[in-house]
Structures are given as structure tokens and as C-alpha cells.
Amino acid sequence: MRTFFLPSEQWSPPYALTGQEARHLTKVVRVHAGDLIRLLDGAGREGVFRVTGTSRNSVELTPESITTHPEPVSRAVLAVGWGKAVRRSWLMEKAVELEASAIWLWQAEHSQSPVPDDIKESWLAQMVAGAKQSANPWLPALQTLPGGIEELLRASSDFERRFMLWEGETPEALLEAKDVGGVGTTLYVVGPEGGFSAREVKALREGGMMPVSLGQRVLRWETAALLCLGLHWWGRQKPTAGATVEEHP
Numbered sequence: 001m002r003t004f005f006l007p008s009e010q011w012s013p014p015y016a017l018t019g020q021e022a023r024h025l026t027k028v029v030r031v032h033a034g035d036l037i038r039l040l041d042g043a044g045r046e047g048v049f050r051v052t053g054t055s056r057n058s059v060e061l062t063p064e065s066i067t068t069h070p071e072p073v074s075r076a077v078l079a080v081g082w083g084k085a086v087r088r089s090w091l092m093e094k095a096v097e098l099e100a101s102a103i104w105l106w107q108a109e110h111s112q113s114p115v116p117d118d119i120k121e122s123w124l125a126q127m128v129a130g131a132k133q134s135a136n137p138w139l140p141a142l143q144t145l146p147g148g149i150e151e152l153l154r155a156s157s158d159f160e161r162r163f164m165l166w167e168g169e170t171p172e173a174l175l176e177a178k179d180v181g182g183v184g185t186t187l188y189v190v191g192p193e194g195g196f197s198a199r200e201v202k203a204l205r206e207g208g209m210m211p212v213s214l215g216q217r218v219l220r221w222e223t224a225a226l227l228c229l230g231l232h233w234w235g236r237q238k239p240t241a242g243a244t245v246e247e248h249p
Contacts, residue, residue, distance in 0.1 A: 008041040015061040042139035063248040074236035075101035081108035081192030082115040096130030098229040106145035110194030153207040160184030164209040175212040181235030188228040
């Protein structure tokens, strides 16, 4: 079933897709009146809708069923040091597929440029693409932290588990699936391409971050980030309550 995205604030009758999503549906995918499609809202809702009419910039929809998924009980927050844009969009798409709860882009001392204060539309579009690919009804909360390591520590002060990906003096502290994925929020802090500065390492360790390793190989930052999410995926706790389905005859 073809999957499309409709922001949560637009989930009310009369249901309709507009703009780029509507053009993609009619011009690229070539869905017609009577066909069924899947909609996601990025906030836990997934619906099966029937196309009832199409025009150049709008697609009219009627709900067949709407499923509300429970919030994850094991939340993974990925904090990545701001760096080059060449692999950032790819990372955001894959982070959605691996069910990251949030992505933080923080200003590191070795970042090559300042992190923007505002969220870019292209970042959101890449995450939506990942959600549509994987049928994940949840989009990660996206945030920039221009205040550097101090802002990162404040923002994560109440998290249940906090890890920093740093070999340092403890390369034997290997991160494993059994260490992560428990109930609550787990933070994974990855430095930029230039790594953490000595001051950042000191601040993170004094702030309660646990330094961990991912093995003997030297990984690119995006590889390390996705490996953390993969470990969390395998180790995470499952919700005790299932999804609720609302049928629309």
C-alpha cells in the first residue's frame, strides 16, 4: 500500500492531501479515485484512506480505519555534533527507520560551522521520507543545541541512561544491546568529524555521561550513530498496551 504523510493538525474532516504530497500521488504514483492509501501523521497515527477525488493540487480522502499507536516506552535520543552536511540527510532518514525518538544537533568545539538556530524544512522532508519508507508512525523530535556541551547536559539531565561514544581510556567498555533499551530515555552522544575536545570530554564525564566503545574499528560518526540506534532497536522494551483501531464504515 502506498504511504503518504499528512500533518497531525490536518487530521480532521474533510481529509485531503495538498501540495507536494498530492502531486506525488497523482503525477508520480498515479493513484486514482477508489484506490486505498496509507497516511501517517508522525505523532503515532496511521490510517487507511480511500481516494474519493483528485484535482491538480488536491486529493480528497475518506477514512476506512485509523490506528493510534502507543508511545514507545524505550526512547532513544541521538545527539550528533554539528558537522558537514554531506551525510546528515541520509542519517536523518535512517534514524526514522530505526525509530529514534529525537535527534539533537549540538554545537561542538570542533564543528566546522555554527549550528543553525532553526530547523530546516529539508531535514523534516528527509525524516518524512524515512517514515513513509518504513511505515513508522512516529517522527523524531528534531532540535538544535547552539549552546554546546553545557546545553546538551542541561537538556538530558533527567534521562535514565546517557552514553558518550569515546574510546579514551576505557576502550574495554563495549556498548551492547543488553545495556540499552530499558524503559525511559537513553541518550547517545556522538562527536563531530573532528571528535570531542578535551574540555568537552571533561564536561561530559563530570556531568555523568558514561564513556563507551563500539569496538576496535574506527567508525565514521554516522556509522557510530546508526550502530547505537541498531543496538537500541534490538534491546528496547516493547509497549505493554497495543494499538487502538477506529473503524470507519
